[in-house]
Amino acid sequence: MPKDTIVFVLLEGFADWEYGPLAGELADPQVDHPAFDVRYASDTLDLKTSIGGMRMQPDITLEQIPQDAAALVLIGGTSWKLPVAQAVAPIAERFLQEGKVLAAICDAARFLGANGLLNAHQHTLNFAEDTAGEALYRNAAGYRPEEAVRDRNLVTANGNAPYVFAREVLRALGTPEAEAVKWYEFYTLGFHKAIAKYYPNN
């Protein structure tokens, strides 16, 4: 059975720590749930440099994002306020309208709000004020001061919560609840407490 594709959008200045936990879990062939085909899209196929100074080779351009991808994940960074990001908005809107998973963390969540894509869903942002003055944002009542918020097929998170973000994306993708929680606790309880809880005979 072909694997479902999940596309991460990484622009110049992307945040290393925001994509890693989710990408590693989704693509790892050794995990319990079916691993996904994770693809990295950017505005061009030129190398993109992360905040951490890593140079990343995009797999596809934004125009090449497959129509049948299961999810679109927008990773925060320093480019979401720049013109180069605007081409992402209609793609994100299509995922949202088709009921596919759309996930955005940190400034990418603000980007969705600024483009009118948080108006029908509960959501979070780094700060509630991040979308102040944005003409297309009309859902201040839907803001929740949580680390991550999942409302149907939309997941938003602040940039300090990549593990909560990843857990909510796993849930949105239909990962069994016990598995999503187990994965999250492995990275937040601490390794030895998690081993004691889940593998007491190890």
Place this chain on the structure above:
Amino acid sequence: MPKDTIVFVLLEGFADWEYGPLAGELADPQVDHPAFDVRYASDTLDLKTSIGGMRMQPDITLEQIPQDAAALVLIGGTSWKLPVAQAVAPIAERFLQEGKVLAAICDAARFLGANGLLNAHQHTLNFAEDTAGEALYRNAAGYRPEEAVRDRNLVTANGNAPYVFAREVLRALGTPEAEAVKWYEFYTLGFHKAIAKYYPNN
């Protein structure tokens, strides 16, 4: 003043979530402490693919690691048991002997043990048994079942603890204690609790 260089070693199959928190903090020019020049080294300059399926362009080969780099950070992944990793051992040994920071997470910590580089320092591993049968490992008494252990210039951590690992590397690099703790708490207390604690007027 030229920035100190910190070299991350990423081999094929590196763990995305293990390098990200530390790299983002060290390289970010917006942080409080002087940002470092973070460089990514690998066995060749060919693209290397992470567990998360990201293709990374190394900056330098192992042979090109600067003699005057301030720290060497070995990121876990699927290649540390392969012959390709062996060339890293003498480089790591040089950093350790010169008193520079040597840090290794997950299977890279086991790699240090297997190459006799954990014999004079307290350390951790994913499991204490990871170095069982390794002829050059003679320091079972120095193993600590912690998420991360810092002993002088050596930092080791298990693969589920990238934030504890990063905090200990920041400390080893001389980051002021309050700053290291503040950074760690931002990513582990939760964004809103951290804001309330550190920026109560925000």
